[in-house]
Amino acid sequence: MMKSGLYAGENYPAYAMILVFLVLLALGMKGVDPGSVRQEAGWINFALGGTLLAAFVISKLAGLIGLPNLTGYIAAGILAGPFVSGFLSPDTVDRLKLIDELALSVIALAAGAELELSAMKKRAGAILLNIVLITAVVFAGVSVFIIVFGSLFTATAGFSSNQLAAFAILAGVICVARSPSSTIAVINECRAKGPFTDTILSVTMVTDILIIIMFTAALSAARVLLADTGAVSWGEFGLLGCEIAASLFAGVLLGKATSFYIKHIRRDFLIFLVFLAFGITRASMGFNEYMESRAGVSLHLEPLLICMSAGFFIRNATDEGGFFMENLHRISMPVYVLFFSLAGAALNFNSLMLCWPLALAVVLVRAAGLFAGSWTAAWINRDPASHRRSAWMTYLTQAGVAIGLSQLAMRELPDIGTHLNTLVLAVIAVNQIIGPVLFKLALHIVDETGRNHHQPV
Amino acid sequence: MKIFFAFFLVILAAFGGYHLSFRRVAGRSRLAWIHLTGLEFLALGLLLGPRFLNVLDESTARSLEPLTALALGWIGLLLGFQFEIFQLRKFPPAFFLAMLVESTLTVLVSFCFFYFFLPVFLPLPGSLQVLLPLVLAATAACTSQSGLALMFQGRAGSTAAAVRLVRYMASLDGLVPMAVLVFIFFARTREISVTPLHILFLLAAALAGIFIIYMFFLAQRRDADELALVIIGMTVVTSGTAAIAGFSPLLANFCMGVCLVNLTMEKEKIFHLLASIEKPVYLVLLIFLGASWHLPDFWIAVPALAYFIVRFAAKIAGGMSAVHLLPALRRGFPGLLGLGLVEQGGLAVAILFDFQQRFSGPEISYVVGFALAAIVFAQLAGPYCAVLLFKRSE
Numbered sequence: 028m029m030k031s032g033l034y035a036g037e038n039y040p041a042y043a044m045i046l047v048f049l050v051l052l053a054l055g056m057k058g059v060d061p062g063s064v065r066q067e068a069g070w071i072n073f074a075l076g077g078t079l080l081a082a083f084v085i086s087k088l089a090g091l092i093g094l095p096n097l098t099g100y101i102a103a104g105i106l107a108g109p110f111v112s113g114f115l116s117p118d119t120v121d122r123l124k125l126i127d128e129l130a131l132s133v134i135a136l137a138a139g140a141e142l143e144l145s146a147m148k149k150r151a152g153a154i155l156l157n158i159v160l161i162t163a164v165v166f167a168g169v170s171v172f173i174i175v176f177g178s179l180f181t182a183t184a185g186f187s188s189n190q191l192a193a194f195a196i197l198a199g200v201i202c203v204a205r206s207p208s209s210t211i212a213v214i215n216e217c218r219a220k221g222p223f224t225d226t227i228l229s230v231t232m233v234t235d236i237l238i239i240i241m242f243t244a245a246l247s248a249a250r251v252l253l254a255d256t257g258a259v260s261w262g263e264f265g266l267l268g269c270e271i272a273a274s275l276f277a278g279v280l281l282g283k284a285t286s287f288y289i290k291h292i293r294r295d296f297l298i299f300l301v302f303l304a305f306g307i308t309r310a311s312m313g314f315n316e317y318m319e320s321r322a323g324v325s326l327h328l329e330p331l332l333i334c335m336s337a338g339f340f341i342r343n344a345t346d347e348g349g350f351f352m353e354n355l356h357r358i359s360m361p362v363y364v365l366f367f368s369l370a371g372a373a374l375n376f377n378s379l380m381l382c383w384p385l386a387l388a389v390v391l392v393r394a395a396g397l398f399a400g401s402w403t404a405a406w407i408n409r410d411p412a413s414h415r416r417s418a419w420m421t422y423l424t425q426a427g428v429a430i431g432l433s434q435l436a437m438r439e440l441p442d443i444g445t446h447l448n449t450l451v452l453a454v455i456a457v458n459q460i461i462g463p464v465l466f467k468l469a470l471h472i473v474d475e476t477g478r479n480h481h482q483p484v
Numbered sequence: 485m486k487i488f489f490a491f492f493l494v495i496l497a498a499f500g501g502y503h504l505s506f507r508r509v510a511g512r513s514r515l516a517w518i519h520l521t522g523l524e525f526l527a528l529g530l531l532l533g534p535r536f537l538n539v540l541d542e543s544t545a546r547s548l549e550p551l552t553a554l555a556l557g558w559i560g561l562l563l564g565f566q567f568e569i570f571q572l573r574k575f576p577p578a579f580f581l582a583m584l585v586e587s588t589l590t591v592l593v594s595f596c597f598f599y600f601f602l603p604v605f606l607p608l609p610g611s612l613q614v615l616l617p618l619v620l621a622a623t624a625a626c627t628s629q630s631g632l633a634l635m636f637q638g639r640a641g642s643t644a645a646a647v648r649l650v651r652y653m654a655s656l657d658g659l660v661p662m663a664v665l666v667f668i669f670f671a672r673t674r675e676i677s678v679t680p681l682h683i684l685f686l687l688a689a690a691l692a693g694i695f696i697i698y699m700f701f702l703a704q705r706r707d708a709d710e711l712a713l714v715i716i717g718m719t720v721v722t723s724g725t726a727a728i729a730g731f732s733p734l735l736a737n738f739c740m741g742v743c744l745v746n747l748t749m750e751k752e753k754i755f756h757l758l759a760s761i762e763k764p765v766y767l768v769l770l771i772f773l774g775a776s777w778h779l780p781d782f783w784i785a786v787p788a789l790a791y792f793i794v795r796f797a798a799k800i801a802g803g804m805s806a807v808h809l810l811p812a813l814r815r816g817f818p819g820l821l822g823l824g825l826v827e828q829g830g831l832a833v834a835i836l837f838d839f840q841q842r843f844s845g846p847e848i849s850y851v852v853g854f855a856l857a858a859i860v861f862a863q864l865a866g867p868y869c870a871v872l873l874f875k876r877s878e
Contacts, residue, residue: 072549
């Protein structure tokens with residue numbers, strides 16, 4: 028097999044051949060009529076495995092032109108998904124949710140573990156300023172834009188002024204949401220480390236908690252606007268506070284349990300980690316269902332928060348942080364490939380087709396808001412000029428949280444929620460394609476790539 | 485929701501069980517050898533299944549298909565990795581012949597018994613009259629070597645050669661059942677949308693394609709995480725391809741394993757990766773089989789006992805024949821070699837699971853039900869028989 032020094036150790040011709048053979052194999056298999064349940068199940072397995080391998084190969088090929096691996100994974104998902112080749116049907120994507128959940132929990136554990144308390148303390152002012160300014164500017168920018176220009180777009184032209192205001196508030200809040208998973212994936216891939224990386228990571232993670240509180244407030248405001256009752260449910264905020272506190276506490280307990288496992292058993296920690304990640308998600312869902320159906324209390328544990336809090340605790344409050352991080356890095360690749368290729372397959376291009384003018388406008392306004400907010404924060408903090416210019420690029424990516432919130436809005440406020448969900452999915456489709464590319468570019472501009480080699484403690 | 489809980493429970497139990505059953509064996513009493521077999525996980529599966537808690541019902545199990553496909557493929561690939569020609573050549577040819585004699589005789593004896601006696605108490609339609617005895621014969625020939633490996637680790641002295649032969653036979657006698665399985669999967673295709681010729685053509689082309697992809701992937705040395713991704717992806721693709729073609733994921737991955745171990749440079753790394761989670765994978769299969777375990781009444785113990793006795797007799801006869809027929813083994817090897825081959829183990833479970841996934845019907849559930857019960861008997865009796873054999877030899 029040819030191996031050229033030109034390609035810096037990677038055998039790109041081999042990757043191209045793998046892709047060709049995978050496509051041929053998929054075409055051959057597609058020709059078989061799945062007449063039985065067994066054959067249908069076989070097809071799902073084939074599609075899952077094939078997409079996984081294709082995502083890996085495409086990410087390698089994407090590296091040839093300097094694109095992040097994440098873009099390769101997402102591109103493979105888009106190519107395999109229902110809107111391009113149909114290799115992964117919407118039904119198949121839905122059936123693979125199980126794997127999605129597992130991957131997301133592992134990523135959240137990694138996200139929490141990446142946050143180093145000492146680094147956060149050093150940059151506390153900068154982090155706080157970034158959070159406040161970015162949140163305020165993006166929220167205000169997107170909301171005002173929709174209120175002022177909403178009637179010009181087909182998607183929102185039929186709304187009354189109250190509906191438009193409610194829609195704008197919710198869209199503004201959802202636009203503040205980022206993608207911690209994408210952030211972690213790009214940082215890990217680039218092995219980025221430094222004050223710039225620490226700041227964006229902390230800002231992204233803290234915003235992820237903040238966004239849940241903001242969304243609850245926005246939903247209450249939207250309800251008031253739509254129902255014209257003038258009543259805000261303060262009980263919801265109390266319950267939300269309990270949920271967040273309970274999730275963080277559950278994370279600490281799990282962090283303690285994991286630390287105990289590492290200290291006393293240590294063996295097969297990778298498998299333990301995978302099961303732990305899945306267990307957190309499922310157990311919290313089970314708890315939520317139980318509380319609603321049996322106890323009649325709508326107290327929801329947030330698996331993402333639990334995982335992040337567990338990861339944060341292990342990294343900062345135990346001696347096992349190094350071992351934990353080392354093992355997380357070892358499984359990060361299969362997890363990222365699966366999660367982002369499935370995310371790519373789930374990107375909704377139908378929504379983009381339906382409301383692309385408004386979606387593109389929102390993407391631009393959001394990007395402008397991110398730039399204005401992060402530039403001002405960096406200017407006040409007297410950060411280097413390169414940091415000021417490029418910080419906005421790292422906040423573009425959006426994924427799971429934004430989708431979750433828009434779906435919640437759709438359930439709670441169906442009149443405007445359906446339109447909101449369509450818009451959010453379209454905005455995410457654009458941001459998730461350009462976001463990782465610009466993120467990697469920003470890390471290169473500030474020269475913080477390639478330094479993050481985690482050493483075991 | 486149930487599917488997630490079921491998945492979590494199954495995985496947690498398999499993982500926890502792996503630690504309890506396979507990691508802490510030193511200093512255990514003989515009764516505790518039961519733990520080594522992982523039989524409690526079969527019971528756990530039964531508990532989780534539709535007969536009791538109904539957590540792991542049929543539709544949930546179907547939704548978890550990618551997991552079982554990976555598990556079956558993993559076992560097949562690992563079995564294929566036992567057939568490295570370079571390593572096999574280090575053993576005397578008589579060992580290989582002994583394995584063939586014992587395994588073939590076990591298949592023949594078991595097949596004849598069930599071909600004539602199974603229809604007496606279970607009315608079988610058409611091709612099942614041959615297929616079900618064949619499956620029973622294939623599983624009867626399988627031997628577990630994990631128990632043997634743990635019990636007689638580093639054994640020296642007069643029994644060392646016998647231990648070596650028994651372990652060799654136990655690790656390779658899956659070859660004959662695999663050949664039988666090929667016939668089973670080609671023999672009955674009426675439930676699926678492809679003809680046997682179509683399967684053959686499709687499979688040959690697909691497996692050749694998969695092997696080429698493997699070779700391209702392994703053309704450069706890979707990190708552990710990249711290799712894990714490639715092996716997981718390829719195993720799932722191979723299992724999926726086999727299932728689409730109406731073939732066995734176990735067999736398809738076995739073929740891949742044989743090719744990979746003999747033709748790639750990364751075999752050590754791959755084997756290490758495969759072996760690292762072999763036991764949890766086996767326990768996952770046990771739980772799934774346990775969940776679908778059909779135990780209509782107590783009387784199922786009768787055919788199970790019959791199966792156990794026939795297999796036991798066939799193994800003893802097979803071992804004796806091997807020792808007496810092969811001149812190289814006439815000295816220094818006990819005649820009752822078959823006593824060391826009673827434990828049935830993971831491959832038999834995998835074959836039953838594979839068969840049950842591909843074919844369905846009340847007769848199949850019944851036969852798989854009593855075959856599983858017989859495996860339980862074999863797992864319980866196996867360690868005692870092995871100890872007896874080596875005590876007699878000393």
